[in-house]
Amino acid sequence: MELLFLGTGAGVPAKQRNVSSLALELLQERGAVWLFDCGEATQHQILHTTVKPRRIEKIFITHLHGDHIYGLPGFLGSRSFQGGESLLTVYGPKGIKEFIEVTLAVSQTHLQYPLEIVEIEEESESGTIFEDETFSVEFGKLEHGILSYGYRVVEKDLPGSLDVQRLKELNIPPGPHYQQLKEGKEVVLKDGRLINGQEFVGEPKKGKVITVLGDTRKCMQSVQLAMHANVLVHEATFAAGDEELAYNYFHSTAKEAAEIAKTASAERLILSHISSRYQGDAVSRLAEGAKEIFPNTDIAEDLKRFTIS
Amino acid sequence: MELLFLGTGAGVPAKQRNVSSLALELLQERGAVWLFDCGEATQHQILHTTVKPRRIEKIFITHLHGDHIYGLPGFLGSRSFQGGESLLTVYGPKGIKEFIEVTLAVSQTHLQYPLEIVEIEEESESGTIFEDETFSVEFGKLEHGILSYGYRVVEKDLPGSLDVQRLKELNIPPGPHYQQLKEGKEVVLKDGRLINGQEFVGEPKKGKVITVLGDTRKCMQSVQLAMHANVLVHEATFAAGDEELAYNYFHSTAKEAAEIAKTASAERLILSHISSRYQGDAVSRLAEGAKEIFPNTDIAEDLKRFTIS
Ligand SMILES: [Zn+2]
Ligand SMILES: [Zn+2]
Numbered sequence: 001m002e003l004l005f006l007g008t009g010a011g012v013p014a015k016q017r018n019v020s021s022l023a024l025e026l027l028q029e030r031g032a033v034w035l036f037d038c039g040e041a042t043q044h045q046i047l048h049t050t051v052k053p054r055r056i057e058k059i060f061i062t063h064l065h066g067d068h069i070y071g072l073p074g075f076l077g078s079r080s081f082q083g084g085e086s087l088l089t090v091y092g093p094k095g096i097k098e099f100i101e102v103t104l105a106v107s108q109t110h111l112q113y114p115l116e117i118v119e120i121e122e123e124s125e126s127g128t129i130f131e132d133e134t135f136s137v138e139f140g141k142l143e144h145g146i147l148s149y150g151y152r153v154v155e156k157d158l159p160g161s162l163d164v165q166r167l168k169e170l171n172i173p174p175g176p177h178y179q180q181l182k183e184g185k186e187v188v189l190k191d192g193r194l195i196n197g198q199e200f201v202g203e204p205k206k207g208k209v210i211t212v213l214g215d216t217r218k219c220m221q222s223v224q225l226a227m228h229a230n231v232l233v234h235e236a237t238f239a240a241g242d243e244e245l246a247y248n249y250f251h252s253t254a255k256e257a258a259e260i261a262k263t264a265s266a267e268r269l270i271l272s273h274i275s276s277r278y279q280g281d282a283v284s285r286l287a288e289g290a291k292e293i294f295p296n297t298d299i300a301e302d303l304k305r306f307t308i309s
Numbered sequence: 310m311e312l313l314f315l316g317t318g319a320g321v322p323a324k325q326r327n328v329s330s331l332a333l334e335l336l337q338e339r340g341a342v343w344l345f346d347c348g349e350a351t352q353h354q355i356l357h358t359t360v361k362p363r364r365i366e367k368i369f370i371t372h373l374h375g376d377h378i379y380g381l382p383g384f385l386g387s388r389s390f391q392g393g394e395s396l397l398t399v400y401g402p403k404g405i406k407e408f409i410e411v412t413l414a415v416s417q418t419h420l421q422y423p424l425e426i427v428e429i430e431e432e433s434e435s436g437t438i439f440e441d442e443t444f445s446v447e448f449g450k451l452e453h454g455i456l457s458y459g460y461r462v463v464e465k466d467l468p469g470s471l472d473v474q475r476l477k478e479l480n481i482p483p484g485p486h487y488q489q490l491k492e493g494k495e496v497v498l499k500d501g502r503l504i505n506g507q508e509f510v511g512e513p514k515k516g517k518v519i520t521v522l523g524d525t526r527k528c529m530q531s532v533q534l535a536m537h538a539n540v541l542v543h544e545a546t547f548a549a550g551d552e553e554l555a556y557n558y559f560h561s562t563a564k565e566a567a568e569i570a571k572t573a574s575a576e577r578l579i580l581s582h583i584s585s586r587y588q589g590d591a592v593s594r595l596a597e598g599a600k601e602i603f604p605n606t607d608i609a610e611d612l613k614r615f616t617i618s
Contacts, residue, residue: 011390012352012386012387012390012391013350013352013353013356013383013387014356015356015357018353019383040349040350040352040353040379040380040383041322041349041350041353043321043322043349044322044327044349044350044353047322047323047324048324064415064416064417065416065417066382066383066386066412066416066418067383069415069416070349070379070382070383070412070416071349073375073379074322074328074349074375074376074379077321077375078321078322081320081321082321095415096415098411098415099411099412099415099416102407102408102411102412103375103379103408103411103412106373106378106404106405106407106408107373107374107375107378107379107408108373108374108455109374109375146417
């Protein structure tokens with residue numbers, strides 16, 4: 001599982017940082033990549049990575065500000081042009097459907113793959129927007145003036161692995177009964193021995209939790225979404241000291257993001273949505289301020305990859 | 310007057326060539342820049358140039374395919390964010406208004422400058438879409454499956470310059486009467502001499518004609534629009550030999566573009582909208598084929614500038 005930042009800037013593109021987009025690579029887990037937001041030129045950023053547009057299975061939009069959605073029509077069209085045929089699902093606030101449908105219709109873009117658009121019900125403060133056998137995704141409403149959501153991606157616990165080494169030592173040969181043992185069942189061998197699978201299966205492996213928040217003020221919903229997360233991706237549009245400014249503009253400071261991570265007992269914090277006002281040393285200071293409160297903090301950069309292990 | 314190519318590719322962005330956009334810099338002529346098409350990441354390309362978004366006065370959209378318009382909402386928003394306050398006018402086919410209005414409304418983008426959107430009447434084959442004291446812009450309907458237009462920018466002839474040197478030699482001192490002389494009028498000096506301005510004014514300077522075409526098959530309308538143009542910018546999505554393919558996909562080959570330039574007696578041809586199928590030597594061959602028919606041919610490249618003198 002890897003997080004690959006495609007755009008880590010705020011508001012308008014700059015040479016150093018493009019507008020928002022983040023890829024969650026789930027190649028081992030489900031042979032797929034999920035995107036969070038799709039600012040203008042996200043498809044251009046992807047050209048500089050190993051991400052295959054046809055592998056992108058889901059796009060979660062946090063909110064409808066232009067710097068988070070203007071790359072969507074181009075990405076959707078190019079995914080089709082480049083031979084993507086599998087279902088793509090876009091999740092987002094009410095309005096995302098109109099945006100996609102009008103932009104594709106006006107430009108007469110006809111996708112060669114099925115596109116599903118799931119709008120979050122405006123009334124819901126939080127809920128589950130997707131669930132299958134291996135993952136679920138929860139959402140929660142943040143505070144950003146415009147409807148803005150955070151997403152909590154929960155990988156389901158993986159069953160413990162079978163201790164094949166010990167089975168072999170006990171002269172229990174491989175065969176279909178290994179699957180039953182792995183499921184913790186009892187098996188009677190040809191030689192009459194009764195083997196209890198539970199004795200040979202290790203602890204279940206805890207699934208990962210990744211929380212990606214849209215633009216927001218410091219708010220309690222963020223804590224909920226980030227509770228015990230392995231990684232929290234939080235915006236840091238302002239530096240510590242500018243809390244009042246951040247509040248007025250419905251954004252957060254790096255310090256506030258660190259406070260959220262700490263309160264939620266998250267493992268790791270990655271700051272993104274960095275204003276182009278901060279360059280070089282100013283970015284380092286942004287990080288330092290946050291680290292005083294939450295030491296395991298990193299600053300995202302365009303095309304920077306974080307392995308989640 | 311300069312042409313600065315911002316995106317010269319076809320269909321989808323590639324590392325070498327972004328999707329379509331072209332800046333016509335009229336800094337000396339009117340302190341303004343005009344854009345032709347605005348594909349995704351046009352504002353990103355502008356970051357690598359000296360073009361100031363607030364200087365962009367007019368945007369002419371040739372057609373509504375995504376690779377020609379998906380950069381428009383982002384550009385419009387950023388121009389506002391960066392302090393642009395002057396009127397911006399967008400010209401284009403029917404539908405461009407809906408595209409702009411829906412994308413700005415969904416993203417709650419509130420521009421801090423007046424935006425005027427002028428849609429070309431679908432029924433008109435050709436006409437004049439803009440005219441003031443120094444420029445006019447004509448449009449003509451091309452052949453591209455979807456409504457696609459070519460634009461002919463006509464700079465009005467500049468009055469000849471006053472031969473100040475000769476006036477001084479004749480002891481005619483500078484003053485308000487210089488303006489009258491410049492306009493070709495007769496002036497009576499204090500010393501009683503009658504001076505005829507026409508004898509001191511040089512030949513009017515012919516205004517430039519720049520023709521920028523949208524995607525199109527080879528068609529007669531292109532010849533009309535490019536007649537005696539100083540520069541013709543024509544698409545070349547395919548190479549010579551692929552005429553049938555080009556016809557079927559409503560595009561042109563480099564050779565067909567050269568034939569248009571020749572028939573129209575244009576001065577200079579610049580090929581753009583180059584497919585990423587053509588790289589390196591293949592691009593040179595594209596040019597060679599065109600030059601056999603029309604020697605004064607160039608291939609556009611992203612961020613390449615052509616001075617029109
Ligand atoms: Zn934002
Ligand atoms: Zn095109």
